[in-house]
Amino acid sequence: MMMLQHGSTQLLCLTASSGVPLFTRGASKQLPFSVIGSLNGVHMFGGGQGVELSCCETEGGGRVVWRVFQDSVMLIAVSAGGQGGAGCSSSKVEEVRLQRLLENVWSCMVLVLGQDELTDVRNVERLKRDLRSCFTLIDQLLEERQEGILGHLTHCADSLLPPNPALLQEAVDGFAEAAESEFGCLVVHGRVAAATEKWWRLAPQEVVLLSALMRSLSASGSASCDYPVFLPKGSPTVAHRLLRFQLLPGADVCVLCGPTPSLHRAQSELVGSFWTPLVETLRDCLAIGERCLPGSVSMRPDVLAVLLINREARRSVSFVRTPTNHLPSEPPLPSKARCWELLKLFYIFSTTRYFAQEETLSVSPEERAQRGHHEDFVLGFSHQPLQCYLVTEECKSYGLQTPQHQLFLLTPLSVPTFALRTLATQTLSDIVAATGF
Amino acid sequence: MAQDAPSSGSIVVADWHQCKDSKEYFSKILHKKRRKNFGLLESPVMPPHVAVDTVHYKIFISGKSGVGKTALTARLAGLNIPNLHYETTGIETTVVYWPVKLRENGRVLFFRLQLWDCGENTLRRFDHLLPACKEQVDAVLFLFSFTDRTSFDDLSNQIAKWTGTSVKLVVGTKFDLFMHCDVPERDVRDFQETWNLRVLRVGGEVSDGLGDVAPLLNCLAENLWHQDCVTAGSANRRSQQDTGTLL
Numbered sequence: 001m002m003m004l005q006h007g008s009t010q011l012l013c014l015t016a017s018s019g020v021p022l023f024t025r026g027a028s029k030q031l032p033f034s035v036i037g038s039l040n041g042v043h044m045f046g047g048g049q050g051v052e053l054s055c056c057e058t059e060g061g062g063r064v065v066w067r068v069f070q071d072s073v074m075l076i077a078v079s080a081g082g083q084g085g086a087g088c089s090s091s092k093v094e095e096v097r098l099q100r101l102l103e104n105v106w107s108c109m110v111l112v113l114g115q116d117e118l119t120d121v122r123n124v125e126r127l128k129r130d131l132r133s134c135f136t137l138i139d140q141l142l143e144e145r146q147e148g149i150l151g152h153l154t155h156c157a158d159s160l161l162p163p164n165p166a167l168l169q170e171a172v173d174g175f176a177e178a179a180e181s182e183f184g185c186l187v188v189h190g191r192v193a194a195a196t197e198k199w200w201r202l203a204p205q206e207v208v209l210l211s212a213l214m215r216s217l218s219a220s221g222s223a224s225c226d227y228p229v230f231l232p233k234g235s236p237t238v239a240h241r242l243l244r245f246q247l248l249p250g251a252d253v254c255v256l257c258g259p260t261p262s263l264h265r266a267q268s269e270l271v272g273s274f275w276t277p278l279v280e281t282l283r284d285c286l287a288i289g290e291r292c293l294p295g296s297v298s299m300r301p302d303v304l305a306v307l308l309i310n311r312e313a314r315r316s317v318s319f320v321r322t323p324t325n326h327l328p329s330e331p332p333l334p335s336k337a338r339c340w341e342l343l344k345l346f347y348i349f350s351t352t353r354y355f356a357q358e359e360t361l362s363v364s365p366e367e368r369a370q371r372g373h374h375e376d377f378v379l380g381f382s383h384q385p386l387q388c389y390l391v392t393e394e395c396k397s398y399g400l401q402t403p404q405h406q407l408f409l410l411t412p413l414s415v416p417t418f419a420l421r422t423l424a425t426q427t428l429s430d431i432v433a434a435t436g437f
Numbered sequence: 438m439a440q441d442a443p444s445s446g447s448i449v450v451a452d453w454h455q456c457k458d459s460k461e462y463f464s465k466i467l468h469k470k471r472r473k474n475f476g477l478l479e480s481p482v483m484p485p486h487v488a489v490d491t492v493h494y495k496i497f498i499s500g501k502s503g504v505g506k507t508a509l510t511a512r513l514a515g516l517n518i519p520n521l522h523y524e525t526t527g528i529e530t531t532v533v534y535w536p537v538k539l540r541e542n543g544r545v546l547f548f549r550l551q552l553w554d555c556g557e558n559t560l561r562r563f564d565h566l567l568p569a570c571k572e573q574v575d576a577v578l579f580l581f582s583f584t585d586r587t588s589f590d591d592l593s594n595q596i597a598k599w600t601g602t603s604v605k606l607v608v609g610t611k612f613d614l615f616m617h618c619d620v621p622e623r624d625v626r627d628f629q630e631t632w633n634l635r636v637l638r639v640g641g642e643v644s645d646g647l648g649d650v651a652p653l654l655n656c657l658a659e660n661l662w663h664q665d666c667v668t669a670g671s672a673n674r675r676s677q678q679d680t681g682t683l684l
Contacts, residue, residue, distance in 0.1 A: 112526060130558075132523035220529070221474050221516040223551065227527040228563055239563070241527075248476035262569040263528055264495075271477050279478050 115236035151208035183256035203233035462536035472515025500580030525556035576604035612640035
C-alpha cells in the first residue's frame, strides 16, 4: 500500500458572510482570484440548499476542505494532489490532516487576536492588518518546518524528558508561584520539559498552541516578552499575559499571569534567583538534543523512529534516529525527514483505521458523529484493536495501544515482521521503566 | 538634560571595533562571524585575568506603528530582520552586548543594552504595557521613518511624553530609500537645533560586520555613561564645553 506524499497546502481565509478575502498563506503560487471566488461560491451555494460542504477531492488527487468558524470566518485548505497511488486510505489521511490544520489555524487566530475581534468585524481592512500578527504561527503549522514536532497533529504536547526532572519541576513550580501564577512551563528545544500541574489542565489544544507560540517567540531571538494571549477554550475573549524568558538559547520559561508582576519586575527579581542555580541542569537538558529522552534510555538499534503518547497526560515524546546503513546490500533507509513524514502518516493511518484518537476537536458530539474520521468498517468492529502493523516499500511500522499509552514505531525492512511485536513492546517498557513516562 | 549631551567620540573611542586591541572583546559577542545570542542567564565571558565590568541599561524604542522599531532592534542585535511587516504583539525585549573603551582612562566596559520594543497598537489596547516599559528606563530612542512624514511630525508629541528620562536619541529609519524620502535634510537640521537632540540615521542592507551598528551603539553608550557620570556628580567637564557640536 502506498502512503501519500505531502503535497503543498494552501490556506485561504475569507469573511463568511461576504466572502471578502482576508489572507492566503502557503504555496508560493497563489490561486487565482476567480478560483478563490468559486471555492467560496460553491460552499455558499450548498449553504443555500441546506447542505454543508466540508470536503471534496479533485480529479488530480487534490483536496479541498472548508470550514466556517463562529459564523464569521471561513477557512479553506487546498492541497495539491499526492504523487501516485492516492488511494482511498491516503485521501482519508489527507482529509484528516487538513481538518486538523483548519482547526489549528482558527485557534491560532483566536489565540493572538481574541474571538471578539474575529466575530465582530467592524473594519475589514484593519482585521486584515491585524491578522498578519498570526502569520508566523500559521506558517509554522503549514510548513511543519521543525522536525519532530507532532503536537499539531496529535494534540498531545511534544515533550522532552530531562535527565533531572525533579529539580526542574521544583524550579518551574517555584518560579510560577513567585510570579503569582499557577501556569508555568519550561520549553527546551521547542518541547515541554517541565510544567506546573495546572498547565496540564489547560485544554490539550491550548498546550500545543502555547508551545508553538513559544517556539516562534524563541526563534525571533528576543530575550523576554509580555505577550497578550487569548486561550481558545478557556478564555477566548479575555486576554491573559504570557511572560516568556529566554534562559539560554533553546531553553525558555513562561508563565501565564494576570496584571502583576510587570515584565520588568519578573525579569529583574525572579528570573535570576530561580534559574541561575540551575544553569548546568538546563545545559544537560539542552544536551539531550532532539532525542527527547535521557541517555539512560537505551534504544534497540533496529528502531528507526518512535512516537510514544501518554494518553492520560496528553503528552508525547518522539524521535528519529539518524539512519546508518549497515550493509551495502540492504535497501537504502529512508532519510530522517522522510522518517518524520512516515511517522506522521502512520499515526494518522492507525488512528483513523484502528485506534481511538482522543477527541479534542472543538465540535459538538452530533457534529463529531457527522464528521467522524473513522472509516465505516472500524465502526463495525465489536472490539477495540490493540495492535496493528503496516509493511510498505520503505519501512515497516508497528502500532500498539494500552490503556495508558500509544506507541508508533518504524523499523527498517530488514527486521522480520514476526519480530515487530516484541520490538514494540520492549521499546515501550524500556522507555516507561527508565523515565516513568 | 539633553543640553549636556556629549559630542560624538568625546567619551568613548569611536570605531573601536576596527582597532586591533578590541578584538579579544568583540570576539566574545560573535559566534561564527555572526552576533552571538545570549540567554538571560548568560553574558560574555572574559578570561579571569581580564576583568571587565558589565553595565546594565534599559532602553525603550518609541515610534509610530510601521517606522521599523522591530527591524532596528533586530539590526542592533544582529538578528534576522522580519521580511514582512506586522504589528509587534505586546512587549519584546532584546539584549545587546557591546564592548566600549572609555577615552579618559582606557577602561573597557561591556554595555548590556536591553531594548524594549512594543507595538503601538497593543500599547493602546492594553494599558499595563506602557508602565512596564517606563519602569526604571534609562534611555529612549525616538524613531521616525524618512519615508513617512507623519512619523517625523509626531516626534515632538512622543518626546513630550518622556519628560522623566534624560537620555534621548532620535533615529531616522529607512534612510536608504531616498527616492521616497519625505523628510528633507533641512527639516532634520531645524529639528536638531530646536530640540538640541542628536539625529542618527539607519537604513540599507544589513552587513555582516559591526560597522553599520557601531555608530548608534557607541553614541547610545556614550550618552548613557555620561548620564551616569552626571548623576554620580562626577561629570566630565570637557563634555559640557562641547555642547552644540552636533552630529
